[in-house]
Amino acid sequence: MLTIFIDGIAYGMLLFVLACGLSVTLGLMNFINLAHGAFAMAGGYVAVALVNRLGISFWAALPLAFVFPAILGVVMERVLYRHVYARSHLDQVLFTIGLVFMSVAAVDYTMGSQQVFVKLPSSLEGQFSLMGVGVGRYRLLIIVVCGVLALTLQAILAHTRFGSRLRAAVDDARTARGLGINVNAVFALTFAVGSGLAGLGGALGAEVLGLDPQFPLKFMIYFLIVVAVGGTSSLTGPLLAALLLGIGDVAGKYYVPKLGAFAIYTIMIATLIWRPHGLFSRGAAR
């Protein structure tokens, strides 16, 4: 029972790290980025390539799994995404679905279509008992890493100059521009960090979520649920939504396996009908 709960928290934390970049993209630029999962996949495959093929240690591979998607994100943002911000939502959906298709086929071509796993260091394998509850070491690592990340992000957002600029830009991009904030630069940096975090999440999650070329399609809906249910006005909303989703999904699959993800999707639809702007949004601003 408690093991499931902890597994659920680990899963939810992962989803949060994977999706928080998307929440900024959607909130800040009102841009529907269905290709967010592609950056997560990039991070996952970077880790796989480094650890399994080149024999670099898992700990050294994690930062690289952040850096590579972040650079990829900035390049993509400056070269491609920039042109699509002002377009209709339909164009944005088409554009990012196109990117997803391309990434799926490209990874299939270069890395093969079978599911891959990252070789974990032996210190992370197995379980230990914490007050009579079996906890996987790796799950605990995920919770700790993601928890620290969430706290750091919250601190940056709340207490730094960059954070207040970002919040100003989210609230009202035009006024923020008028105050001399370089919204485009803020956004490019945020996009890079968001992509990097997604990559890190992909690397950490390769073991738990499974990694194959279909990853961006399979988890697209989960990222969208986190953002749409959590709302885009703060980090707390997506975090709570991700935790709820993680615990609900793990528990649902354990207790009623035949129902699959049915409950999750139904709850999502119900929530969106009830609060179209997310559970934790501040009223209907947009």
Added chain:
Amino acid sequence: MSGAASGDLAAGVARYFSRRARWRPAEVVFWLLAAGTLFALPGKHLILAEIAILGLFALSLDLLLGYAGIISLGHAAFFGFGAYAAGLFSKHGLIAEPVLALLASGVLAAALGFVTSFLVLRGSDLTRLMVTLGVALVLRELANRYDWLTGGADGLQGITMAPVLGRFAFDIGGHVGYAYSLVVLAVLFFVARRIVHSPFGIALKSVKSNALRAAAIGIPVNARLVAIYTVAAAYAGIAGALLTQITQFCSLDVFAFDRSADLLVVLILGGTGYLYGGLVGAVLFKLMQDWLAAITPQYWQFWIGLVLVAIVLVGRDRMAAWLAAARRAVFRQ
């Protein structure tokens, strides 16, 4: 304004719209060509039937997207619902005759569309995307869950189709299947053409361009959206039912996200908002798929993705402008 003047105005408006609804020579040629393929390309009837079904499905999305401006990422929900309905009708012998079963599946899909249309009335584009996607996923999970009825992951097997109208039995070469789907497509296309040129269709277009202003001039926006969503769902359901009847098989794949996404690609290839987009797009898409799969089997999705990205970056408006310029150049020489 005097009574006579406003009468003139009304007559002028009526003339304008009836001129717009008139059949153009290119349209007649299009349908003659389509009828010609029944006799000219007997070896290609299997793939042509697939194209006709895809075209019908895309036509259904065009009614939503091109005429009402609703973005859907889960249109496969209705396609799949119709597909399973038709499969179950014939498997259990409830409605043996294919045309009747087709109509019944369409009615069921329309009922589902009516019920779920209230879900898409609220919220922004993102909410709509999520809800339509969610409905398709929920249906897929349900079909998987109730495997005693649907066959679950193995698909619905053991469907045997009775002859169409009791006379034309389905054959191995797919000739009857193609003729059947082409006739269904043509009939439904003419109905759709009638719908979009009716006052109802014109009201829809005004809702699409500005919902607030449409409401201000007295168009009941929500009622119009519910109506077109229901009609589009019926079309998609009939397309799905056709697929089941022709392949005599139906699997969970009919609800897949890829199907909804591919459908958007089809419609964008052909262009939205003029009904023929879905049909042209279906032909282009299948040809492209055939051609790309022959060059790089397994990786053809990459090129489809590239085409999508290129279309968006070039801009759909700009491409439409090029096409219009080309048309002027051809016809006004």
